[in-house]
Each structure stands twice: as structure tokens, then as C-alpha cells.
Amino acid sequence: MLENDSKTPLINEEQRFRLLIDAVVDYAIYMTDPSGIITSWNSGARRFKGYEEAEILGQHFSRFYTDQDRAAGLPQRALDTAVQEGRFEGEGWRVRKDGTLFWSHVVIDPIIDIQSGTLLGFAKITRDLTDRKMAEETLKQSEQQFRLLVQSVTDYAIYMLDPEGQVTNWNLGAQRIKGYLPVEAIGRHFSMFYTPEDRDAGExxxxxxxxxxEGRFEKKGWRMRKDGTRFMAHVVIDAIRSDTGTLLGFAKITRDITDATQAQQALEQAREALFQSQKLQAIGQLTGGIAHDFNNLLTVILGNLEIVRKRMPGEPKLTQLLDNATQGALRGVSLTQRMLAFARRQKLTYxxxxxSALVQGISGLLQSSLGPSIHIQTRFDEALSPVLADVNQLELAILNLATNARDAxxxxxxxxxxxxxxxxADAAPDKPMAPGRYICLTxxxxxxxxxxxxLASAVDPFFTTKGVGKGTGLGLSMVHGLAEQLGGRLTLKSRKGVGTTAELWLPVAGDSAPGKAAVEEAAPPVHELKVLVVDDDSLVLTSTRLLIEDLGHRVLCAPSGAQALExxxxxxDIDLVITDMAMPQMDGAQLAKLLRDRQPTLPIILATGYAERLEGFAAQLPRLIKPFKQIDLMQIIGQTMK
Incomplete structure (x- = not known):
């Protein structure tokens, strides 16, 4: 035992244990005999549970459990677990004297006579997690009971410090958590448990x-074990004062919460991944909506340009202006196609x-996207076989890979x-490919x-090295998914400080592979029709009416599904209905269903800015993709009415 200075009253070891327990105001600590009968009671227990010592001594501790838990045998199970495993720990609802419930964290340790190995009883520590404001705990046990109680607690490091911070006693929990024997810890300054950086900072x-x-200090932080390893600790330090207010020292409780902290970090990572996914979904929805509205505008522009071209005299300068305007609108069509591909509102078109032609075609876009500091070189084998792919998605994949290269x-x-x-067979042995011919784009x-x-995590969804807010972590995973869907593979090779190679393996297109039609199928002639056109956009409605009237048909217009029904x-005698798909209150599919209920053979065409997924009969209706030209109208009307 250390000698105190003249200002500190001398206290023996037993008193130190009593003062230690008295100073622990954050926990209710009491003892039971081997059968669970309560043999001691402290003020913390009285505060949590409402029983006076005279009321509870001699009673079984199961009275604090709910009726359901008692019926399930939880009290005895807790004691059995403490005996069999050396400790019981759990959380659950407990009952106060007045019948109210509180959520508690409970630790039960068996008290074993070291010499005889006899079970003397149990040490029980309860913490009220529903109310973090601690009240002073007063233990009413004998000096020997306090010693046994503290020494039996192994889940918490409980020890005392003198006013200068020197360790004055040491329990088994402290020995287990921090690795020091009592002789190695007592008499040394408690700062030995802090990390070097915390010591330098004066923590x-x-x-x-x-x-x-303030009477109390509580914090979480890294601490050091004897073997030099670190653990995350929850620390509570309470000041111990005499009746006259003199500072006698400090009671210190430390708990190892490393596992809980790691679990919390994993939860935060999962939340971040969810946020990234929701952000991407929101961007996709926004992009798809913008592209849909943009297609409506392009429908109006292209339609009106066609009408003007037909009715305008053959003035070369005006014709050139119309050609330029049409080319600008067609560039807008290409832009909306890219937006819809990003938003996954288009099906894969094989x-x-x-x-070589595809990369050459997007070389300008690549160079403008990557910036002047990036130099692009291409090299393709002569007579390279074509691949089977979706052009829009493949262009997006190449742009993603090139952007990643630029960022590196x-x-x-x-x-x-x-x-x-x-x-x-040329693929790596650990990543075999199906037999066949492939084009490897590198x-x-x-x-x-x-x-x-x-490298091992590069294609994992949401994995990014670009920092928070600077990348979705989905670029490579999208390319990987596209390659797999096309029957190919994305392979990454990289060395730190050297660079990265991305190999996109794509299957060679067979002789029967589908291709773009070189010449549009001629539209069959159609006699004069009475056509009902429905669209909530007045500009699109007017443009479509003019284009159809120019084809020689009569047109009725409705700005909504309800007015179309009227x-x-x-x-x-209406011969044909052309309705927009995306309309408020009643969309095109709903309108088509109501019209078909009235006239099962009525021809109906759905006009849409993107490929919605439809069900039932609406999925079989012909679709007019916006933006459309007059030839598109002629084609689909002819095919629908034949």
C-alpha cells in the first residue's frame, strides 16, 4: 500500500474496496447466494428498482424479471450460464417496484472460493440504459463482500487511483482486459494505458x-494493453471525496468495446452504401424524366421543321438553315439516348x-471529356471481326473506363x-471463359x-478510391455487369506505380447476328383516317396534329385521357388513337384499356419518350418512340392499320 501525504486520510485496503464500490455511481452492484437469494443491496439498486434493503434482502432476484421472462426460465438460465461459462451478460427489460419497466444491461459473475472451489454466490452488475444520469451508489455489504464482489467482476476493469493518478488497486477484470498483473500495475501512473499520442496531448x-x-468523466477512446495492442474502451472516472469534500482519489471503470465499435463502423459503411445506391437511383429517375421531357421538345422541333421544309419555297439559304436546325435537333436525340441508357430506361439492343468505327465515332466525346492533358492513342488489328453488343451501353462502358484511366x-x-x-482458352486460368471467339478491347x-x-475490390459495387462525394463506386461494376450480360468479361490488371489495364472481352458476332436495317421498310398506303391524338403537352399535340393532317388524315385532339374518352x-367512327404514355391522372396504358373495353378492335398506338415496362394487353400495343419524324408516323400508322 502506498503512503499518502499529510493532506490525505490514511485508509486500509478493505476501506479502499468499500470506497471504490461507493464511488461507482454508474452501476447497481449486489450479491446473491448460490440459489439466487439476494444477500446485499446498494443504493444504486434501490434507485433503479425502488426496493429498500429491508424489503429485498432474502428475496429471489427473479422478481426483477418480467412475467414472460420468468415463465421462460430466464433468471435460472442466467445463473446456469454464469456458472458454466464463467460469466453471463445480456440486456432486457426489468421491472421496478412500482411496476414500470426499464431497459438494463446485466453482467453476472460467479463468486468462487479460490481455495476450495466452492460457489459462494454471484456478483451482479446492472446498468440502467434508459436513464444515463447516474445517482450516487451506496453499497451496504461487509468489507469481505466488497472485496469478493470487485474481484469477481471480469467484464469491467475496476480499480482506484490516488489524487495524482497512481493505481492503488487492481481487479481481475483489469488484469484480463489490460494484461497486467496487480504487482505490475499498482503504484504506476494510469497514463501507461493511454496511447503515445494521447499522452503527448495531455489526455x-x-x-x-x-x-x-465536475465529479465525473466519461469518454470512449483507444487504450493500450501490456502486449502493445490497442482496444477501444469506454471509460468512466468518478471522483472519490470524503465527507468533508477532500479529494481521496478516483474510481475508474473501463470496458472493452472494440467489437461493438467495429460493428458500428460496419453499420455506417452499410448506410453509406445505401446512400450511394439511393443517390444513383434518384439521379437515374431525374435523368430519365429530363430525357422524357427533352424528347417531347425534340418531337415538336423536328415535327415543325418538317412541316416548314415541305411548305417553304426552295430557297437555298433557308434550306441550309433548316438543315442546321435539324442536325442540332438530331444531336439532342443522341444526347437523350445516352441519358436514357444511363437511367436504364432502355432495353439492350443486340x-x-x-x-474500330465505334471508338472513332466517340473519339471527340472522349477527348473533350478527358481534357487536354490526356492523349489518346488507338491501335486495332486489321479486319477485326464485329462484336455482338448494345452500342449505347458499350459507348458508356468505354467512357467509364477512359474516365477511370484519366482519374488515375x-x-x-x-x-x-x-x-x-x-x-x-486464352483467358487467365483463374477466370476461365466459355469456348469461342472474342474481341478483347484493352x-x-x-x-x-x-x-x-x-484491385480485388475494384469491381465491387460502391467501392471507390476517389473520396466521399467524388464517385458512386459503380462505374466499373456497371461495365462488369454489361460485359457479363453480353456473354463476355471485364478483367483488370494493375501494378502500384505502373498503371492499370482494363480488358473488356466481348463475343464475336455470328453470321446470324442482328444488325441495323440499311433501308427502312416502305409504309403501306393508308386511306384517309379519322385519328384521335392524345397528349398533355400542347406543343407536342399541335405538332403531331399538323404532321398527321399533312399525311391526309382528319385529326381530333385531346389534352388528357378523360377528354379523350368524351x-x-x-x-x-374514330379509326385510330395515338396517345402519349406518360400523362397525369390517366396514363396512356390506362386510357388504352378503357378504350379497348368500349371497342376491343380499336387500333391504338402508344407514344413514349422511353421504353416503359408494360403488362397485359398494353405491352402488345405498337409504340411510337419520341422524338419521331413524319416518316415514323407514316410507318407505324401503315403497320397498325394493315
């Missing part, structure tokens, strides 16, 4: 200062694709894009490269 002294001035070269550099034919950069750990009831 130990600050903790004692706060506890002395066609035979010449990779913040100071600029060269990106090499090559393609050559390979066999499935994008190589001179960037920072990736280590093995990063017009149809007054004009039962």
Missing part, C-alpha cells in the same frame, strides 16, 4: 481534471458492332485503346495503379 491529466472539477493520371498522360481477337493508362487489396363517345 490523462485532462480526464482527472474534469473528474475532479447488334453487330465494328469496334491527375497530372496527365497517355491512354492506349487497342483491340484484338482472342479465344476463350484500355491502358500510365497512372498510379492499384495495390492487390484495391371525344370518343361523341365520335364512335
Amino acid at each position: 490523462p491529466q485532462r480526464a482527472l481534471s474534469i473528474a475532479a472539477s 447488334e453487330s458492332v465494328e469496334l 493520371m491527375p497530372h496527365g498522360g497517355q491512354i492506349m485503346i487497342t483491340a484484338d481477337e482472342r479465344q476463350g 484500355i491502358t493508362d500510365e497512372g498510379e495503379g492499384m495495390d492487390e487489396a484495391t 371525344l370518343y363517345e361523341r365520335n364512335l
Whole structure:
């Protein structure tokens, strides 16, 4: 035992244990005999549960459990677990004297006579997690009971400090958690348990200062074990004062919460992944909606340009202006197609694709997207076979891979894009490919490269090295998914400080692979029709009416599904209905269903800015994709009415 200075009253070891327990105001600590009969009671227990000592001594501790828990045998199970496993720990509802419930964290440790091995009873620690404001705990046990109680607690490091921070006693929990025997810890300053950086920052002294001035200090932080390993600890330090207010020292409780902290970190990572997914979904919905509205505008522009071209005299300068305006509108069509591809509002369209022509076609977009500090070089084998792919999605995949390469070269550099034919047997043994011919599109950069750990996770959804808010972590996973869907494979090779190579394996298109039709099928002639056109956009409605009237048909217009039904009831001789799909209150599919209920053979065409997924008979209706030209109207009207 250390000698105190003249200002500190001398206390023996037994008194130190009593003062230690008295100073622990954050927990209710009491004892039971081996059968669960309560043999001691403290003020913390009285505060949590409402029973006076005279009322509870001699009673079984199961009275604190709910009726359901008692019926399920939880009290005895807790004691059995403590005996069999050396400790019981759990959380659950407990009952106060007045019948109210409180959520508690409970630890039960068996008290074993060291010499005889006899079970003397149980030490029980309860913490009220429904109310973090602690009240002073007063233990009413014998000096020996306090010693047994503290020494039997192994889940918490419970020990005392003198006013200067020297360790004055040490329990089994402290020995288990921190690895020091009592002889190795007692007499040394408690700052030995702090990390070097916390010691340099003065954290130990600050903790004692706060506890002395405010009565209590509580914090989570990293602490050091004897073997040098670190653990995350929840620490409570309470000041111990005499009746006259003199500071006698500090009671310190430390709990290892490393597992709980790691679980919380995993939860935060899952939340971040969910946020990224929701963000991408919201962007996709927004992009799809914008593209739909943009297609409506392009429908109006292209339709009116066609009407003007037909009715305008053959003035060369005016014709050139109309051609320029039409080309600008068609560029807008290409832009909306890219937006819809990103928003996954388009189905994959398999066609035979010449990779060299595709890369050449988007070279301008690639260069403008990557910036002037990036130099792009291409090299393709002669007579390279076409691949079977979706052009829009493949362009997006190449742009994603090139953008990743650029980001790996913040100071600029060269990106090499090559393609050559390979066999499935040429693939790496650990990533076998199905037999057959493939074109391997390779994008190589001179960037920072990736280590093995990063490379292993590169195609995982939401994995990104670009920092918070600078990437969705879905670029490579989208390319990987596209390659797999097309029957190919995305392979990444990288070395730290050397660069990265992305290989996009795509199957060679067979002789029967679908391709784009070189010539549009001629539209069959159609006699004069009475057509009902429905669209909530007045500009689209007017433009469509003018285009159809120019084809020689009579047109009725309705700005909503309800008004379309009224017009149809007054004009039962309507030959054809062309309705927009996306309308408020009643969409095109709903309108088509109501019209078909009235006239099962009525021809109906759905006009849409993107490919919605429809069910039932609406999925079989012909679709007019916006933006459309007059020839598109002529084609679909002819095909629908034949």
C-alpha cells in the first residue's frame, strides 16, 4: 500500500474496496447466494428498482424479471450460464417496484472460493440504459463482500487511483482486459494505458481534471494493453471525496468495446452504401424524366421543321438553315439516348458492332471529356471481326473506363485503346471463359495503379478510391455487369506505380447476328383516317396534329385521357388513337384499356419518350418512340392499320 501525504486520510485496503464500490455511481452492484437469494443491496439498486434493503434482502432476484421472462426460465438460465461459462451478460427489460419497466444491461459473475472451489454466490452488475444520469451508489455489504464482489467482476476493469493518478488497486477484470498483473500495475501512473499520442496531448491529466472539477468523466477512446495492442474502451472516472469534500482519489471503470465499435463502423459503411445506391437511383429517375421531357421538345422541333421544309419555297439559304436546325435537333436525340441508357430506361439492343468505327465515332466525346492533358492513342488489328453488343451501353462502358484511366493520371498522360481477337482458352486460368471467339478491347493508362487489396475490390459495387462525394463506386461494376450480360468479361490488371489495364472481352458476332436495317421498310398506303391524338403537352399535340393532317388524315385532339374518352363517345367512327404514355391522372396504358373495353378492335398506338415496362394487353400495343419524324408516323400508322 502506498503512503499518502499529510493532506490525505490514511485508509486500509478493505476501506479502499468499500470506497471504490461507493464511488461507482454508474452501476447497481449486489450479491446473491448460490440459489439466487439476494444477500446485499446498494443504493444504486434501490434507485433503479425502488426496493429498500429491508424489503429485498432474502428475496429471489427473479422478481426483477418480467412475467414472460420468468415463465421462460430466464433468471435460472442466467445463473446456469454464469456458472458454466464463467460469466453471463445480456440486456432486457426489468421491472421496478412500482411496476414500470426499464431497459438494463446485466453482467453476472460467479463468486468462487479460490481455495476450495466452492460457489459462494454471484456478483451482479446492472446498468440502467434508459436513464444515463447516474445517482450516487451506496453499497451496504461487509468489507469481505466488497472485496469478493470487485474481484469477481471480469467484464469491467475496476480499480482506484490516488489524487495524482497512481493505481492503488487492481481487479481481475483489469488484469484480463489490460494484461497486467496487480504487482505490475499498482503504484504506476494510469497514463501507461493511454496511447503515445494521447499522452503527448495531455489526455490523462485532462480526464482527472474534469473528474475532479465536475465529479465525473466519461469518454470512449483507444487504450493500450501490456502486449502493445490497442482496444477501444469506454471509460468512466468518478471522483472519490470524503465527507468533508477532500479529494481521496478516483474510481475508474473501463470496458472493452472494440467489437461493438467495429460493428458500428460496419453499420455506417452499410448506410453509406445505401446512400450511394439511393443517390444513383434518384439521379437515374431525374435523368430519365429530363430525357422524357427533352424528347417531347425534340418531337415538336423536328415535327415543325418538317412541316416548314415541305411548305417553304426552295430557297437555298433557308434550306441550309433548316438543315442546321435539324442536325442540332438530331444531336439532342443522341444526347437523350445516352441519358436514357444511363437511367436504364432502355432495353439492350443486340447488334453487330465494328469496334474500330465505334471508338472513332466517340473519339471527340472522349477527348473533350478527358481534357487536354490526356492523349489518346488507338491501335486495332486489321479486319477485326464485329462484336455482338448494345452500342449505347458499350459507348458508356468505354467512357467509364477512359474516365477511370484519366482519374488515375491527375497530372496527365497517355491512354492506349487497342483491340484484338482472342479465344476463350486464352483467358487467365483463374477466370476461365466459355469456348469461342472474342474481341478483347484493352484500355491502358500510365497512372498510379492499384495495390492487390484495391484491385480485388475494384469491381465491387460502391467501392471507390476517389473520396466521399467524388464517385458512386459503380462505374466499373456497371461495365462488369454489361460485359457479363453480353456473354463476355471485364478483367483488370494493375501494378502500384505502373498503371492499370482494363480488358473488356466481348463475343464475336455470328453470321446470324442482328444488325441495323440499311433501308427502312416502305409504309403501306393508308386511306384517309379519322385519328384521335392524345397528349398533355400542347406543343407536342399541335405538332403531331399538323404532321398527321399533312399525311391526309382528319385529326381530333385531346389534352388528357378523360377528354379523350368524351371525344370518343361523341365520335364512335374514330379509326385510330395515338396517345402519349406518360400523362397525369390517366396514363396512356390506362386510357388504352378503357378504350379497348368500349371497342376491343380499336387500333391504338402508344407514344413514349422511353421504353416503359408494360403488362397485359398494353405491352402488345405498337409504340411510337419520341422524338419521331413524319416518316415514323407514316410507318407505324401503315403497320397498325394493315
